[in-house]
Amino acid sequence: xxxTRSAIRPLQPADREAALEVCARDIASNVFVASRILEGxxxxxxxxxxxxxxxxxxxxxxxxxxxVVPVETTSLSRGEFVDRLRRGRxxxxxxxxxxxxxxxxxxxxxxxxGDAREIRGSQPLCVTSTPPSTLGVPLDPRVRRARVExxxxxxxxxxxxxxxxxxxPPYTGSSRAYLGSIAAMIRRGHTYIxxxxxxxxxxxxxxxxxxxxxALGCVQVQGVWLAxxxxxxxxxxxxxxxxxxxxxxxxxxxxxxxxxxxxxxARAAYRRVGFVEAGEFMTVLL
Numbered sequence: 001x002x003x004t005r006s007a008i009r010p011l012q013p014a015d016r017e018a019a020l021e022v023c024a025r026d027i028a029s030n031v032f033v034a035s036r037i038l039e040g041x042x043x044x045x046x047x048x049x050x051x052x053x054x055x056x057x058x059x060x061x062x063x064x065x066x067x068v069v070p071v072e073t074t075s076l077s078r079g080e081f082v083d084r085l086r087r088g089r090x091x092x093x094x095x096x097x098x099x100x101x102x103x104x105x106x107x108x109x110x111x112x113x114g115d116a117r118e119i120r121g122s123q124p125l126c127v128t129s130t131p132p133s134t135l136g137v138p139l140d141p142r143v144r145r146a147r148v149e150x151x152x153x154x155x156x157x158x159x160x161x162x163x164x165x166x167x168x169p170p171y172t173g174s175s176r177a178y179l180g181s182i183a184a185m186i187r188r189g190h191t192y193i194x195x196x197x198x199x200x201x202x203x204x205x206x207x208x209x210x211x212x213x214x215a216l217g218c219v220q221v222q223g224v225w226l227a228x229x230x231x232x233x234x235x236x237x238x239x240x241x242x243x244x245x246x247x248x249x250x251x252x253x254x255x256x257x258x259x260x261x262x263x264x265x266a267r268a269a270y271r272r273v274g275f276v277e278a279g280e281f282m283t284v285l286l
Contacts, residue, residue: 034215052077070101080107099282122261132241142194143242151183157205161225219252220255
């Protein structure tokens with residue numbers, strides 16, 4: 001039997017610009033993968049990013065590491081990517097990205113990988129390029145970039161956010177590795193916090209957010225967190241607005257995030273800051 005050559009190949013360093021062009025078709029949706037490319041993943045983890053070609057042209061991508069993230073896939077390329085996944089890997093931690101790509105991809109791999117732990121089927125993708133201050137939104141002056149020596153201070157907020165969002169703690173036993181990842185994020189200038197004084201006189205983080213990805217003038221923020229005792233009291237909007245304003249000045253003008261559709265309080269806060277819902281993500285947690 002004649003075997004046709006697969007259109008799926010690991011991306012090579014020579015493909016860098018072509019891959020970024022694919023991401024740029026919808027940078028708000030694809031900034032995660034674009035950021036990994038710019039960080040050098042094609043040299044350091046060449047098997048993590050797969051490419052599909054139509055003839056000689058690169059037309060879609062798949063991030064296939066701990067998570068699976070499709071980029072500009074079509075029904076044809078999704079089928080071929082899934083064939084590659086079936087042959088080459090066990091279950092990942094999640095599949096996430098634009099719903100119109102994740103949903104059909106999940107239907108293809110579910111028979112092999114089994115039931116999902118949770119499916120977040122509708123996560124509005126929110127974007128803004130307007131500084132909140134120009135909309136008359138107040139900015140909380142306490143928001144700033146975290147300092148490297150503050151990793152221990154940030155740890156409780158990061159741990160609480162992760163556990164609440166994902167459904168299990170970010171580490172078991174020692175916090176050393178997780179603390180190291182927090183410190184690395186801070187060193188890159190990608191963690192923004194606000195602090196105040198706790199009732200016992202100690203300093204505590206009351207607000208935190210991180211830059212998860214940044215590429216081609218677009219920034220995706222993640223891990224937006226407010227101390228539980230301050231929620232519902234009008235703090236969220238000025239804190240988020242101050243972080244967005246600083247991120248626009250420091251890193252990129254287009255700021256994006258995605259949020260669970262059932263989180264009505266967060267969606268309302270983002271709208272007040274200036275975000276508009278411009279797409280829909282989906283996350284399958286495995």
